[in-house]
Ligand code: PEP
């Protein structure tokens with residue numbers, strides 16, 4: 001439910017109303033725009049007397065929200081959310097590029113890739129330490145040691161770091177991680193999402209392998225319900241009958257989600273396609289349809305990569321993608 005507040009109302013009046021609503025076991029989200037202030041009410045709103053609320057002097061209108069996702073809903077929060085990842089902003093016109101290897105493999109590898117990615121205009125460094133692999137016999141990542149190497153790369157380059165969490169028990173290891181990734185396979189790991197909701201860390205929530213946009217937004221809602229609203233959605237392709245590509249990149253999700261939600265949306269063409277030559281055209285298309293950022297896998301020697309080499313770009317290829325993407329961005333902005 002949302003209550004649209006009249007113009008010219010004082011902060012004290014808003015606070016009074018907030019206390020009154022909170023005393024009815026509702027949580028109140030305030031969204032102050034340039035012209036409109038909206039109060040979003042979450043919880044069991046069935047007992048709320050709409051007429052009573054609407055007749056209050058400071059309330060313009062009350063509306064029920066029919067979608068099951070509330071906090072993530074644009075009706076609650078008409079302005080774009082801008083997520084600040086240790087100084088790098090994403091959303092609301094701020095574009096960010098997350099780049100780096102699928103997995104952290106060694107100190108030399110991560111530092112070399114980090115430096116090259118930064119030189120080309122990448123803004124956040126990715127690298128998997130805990131890897132969700134289909135086979136238990138495949139490389140599982142350097143785990144805690146991988147996180148240490150990412151921190152060294154951060155010290156060397158100043159780039160904030162992004163890496164995947166698979167188990168809430170590992171949260172203490174992630175204190176210096178700037179943006180915590182929830183991978184596709186864990187999008188509906190609700191216990192993990194609830195734990196992340198208790199932190200104030202920015203979260204990159206990837207779309208599940210076969211999940212609808214509504215299910216994805218409900219997963220964001222799990223994190224937001226705990227009080228953490230710093231969420232970036234990441235489209236990474238969904239399972240279809242197609243086999244030439246690893247997944248099918250659902251670019252329609254970008255404008256659709258931006259209409260439904262205020263959260264930033266980034267696109268990962270690497271996991272979507274699984275083939276390095278498709279990364280450039282899909283990255284350009286993602287920017288053209290309004291994505292707030294990209295996630296791209298870059299490896300100093302893709303042929304020798306321990307994970308996802310076929311979809312990884314060389315630093316030179318990444319540099320070329322950045323140049324093309326920047327051009328598209330200029331056109332889109334006009
Ligand atoms: C990744 O980003 O390394 C990854 C495993 O991606 P996804 O969860 O989208 O498969």
Ligand code: MN
Pocket residue numbers: 102103271297307308
């Ligand atoms: Mn990967």
